[in-house]
Amino acid sequence: MASARCCVLINALLLVGHAASEQKWENKVDEKGMQTQSLKIEAPSMTEEDQYGYNMPEQYRCDSCKVVVHHLSEALKRQQPKNRRLKEWEYQELFEETCKSGLSGYGIALVDGQNVLSGPSIKRDNLKPGMGAIQMGGETWEKRLGEECRKLVSEKIGEEELYEYFRSQGELSADLCIRQTRDCHVGPKAPRNAGKVKAPTKDKTSKRGQSDAEVASTMDISSFVSKLAKKHGVRKRAYTSNRSFGEWEQLIMQIAKQTSQRAEQVVDV
Numbered sequence: 001m002a003s004a005r006c007c008v009l010i011n012a013l014l015l016v017g018h019a020a021s022e023q024k025w026e027n028k029v030d031e032k033g034m035q036t037q038s039l040k041i042e043a044p045s046m047t048e049e050d051q052y053g054y055n056m057p058e059q060y061r062c063d064s065c066k067v068v069v070h071h072l073s074e075a076l077k078r079q080q081p082k083n084r085r086l087k088e089w090e091y092q093e094l095f096e097e098t099c100k101s102g103l104s105g106y107g108i109a110l111v112d113g114q115n116v117l118s119g120p121s122i123k124r125d126n127l128k129p130g131m132g133a134i135q136m137g138g139e140t141w142e143k144r145l146g147e148e149c150r151k152l153v154s155e156k157i158g159e160e161e162l163y164e165y166f167r168s169q170g171e172l173s174a175d176l177c178i179r180q181t182r183d184c185h186v187g188p189k190a191p192r193n194a195g196k197v198k199a200p201t202k203d204k205t206s207k208r209g210q211s212d213a214e215v216a217s218t219m220d221i222s223s224f225v226s227k228l229a230k231k232h233g234v235r236k237r238a239y240t241s242n243r244s245f246g247e248w249e250q251l252i253m254q255i256a257k258q259t260s261q262r263a264e265q266v267v268d269v
Helices: 002-022 058-079 088-101 139-157 159-169 212-216 221-232 245-268
Strands: 026-029 035-038 040-042 107-111 114-118 131-133
Touching: 058 088, 058 114, 058 139, 058 159, 088 139, 088 159, 139 159, 139 221, 159 221, 221 245
Parallel strands: 040 131
Antiparallel strands: 026 035, 107 114
């Protein structure tokens, strides 16, 4: 605990120095007619959700998605050869390494009276002259971003789909957070603490153990295989490597049997 507090304090102090050097000082004349400069530094008030827990709080979900997409895109740009595609294992390792250790330096800051995600790839131009912001960070935020990264790569979009998007566009765009992951929304934000009562969010499942989202959504065979491999706890290549016709038949029967057994277990429960 002491170590974590030390990291947060160091992170905050570093940002104070950065804010003092980057922000415009407010020039004033005091009661004696002397010219003075002032810079007001505001620190965020951290809630229990901000301080504890492994999941990214909902209010930072959009910015965290943009952070993850930015760092994955930069990693791909550095690694991508000019004369060939990356092999599957190459971009898989790149995604894994970025999610594991490429998302440090983030935390939360108070901007316009609200706590917001803050860090290297997030640019905010709404700090007024004479105002600065302290960033409260630490390992908790790096781990949360890492988990958001893993979800985006493996569950929300898919490794192959991400790489194909990068190949077609030359980069990964924050538009993925709007159209693919749905972590960001276009239009005015709903007011916070509006007092509306949320309905219970139970994960309704069918008799075969599929959620409503899984039943309603559509996907191509590549996405299906990627999701199935993730669900069964194996790497995608275990289901996509080259096989003879007979071996493919045997694999399909094996997967069908495994899926049937899982479904029966869900029904029994």
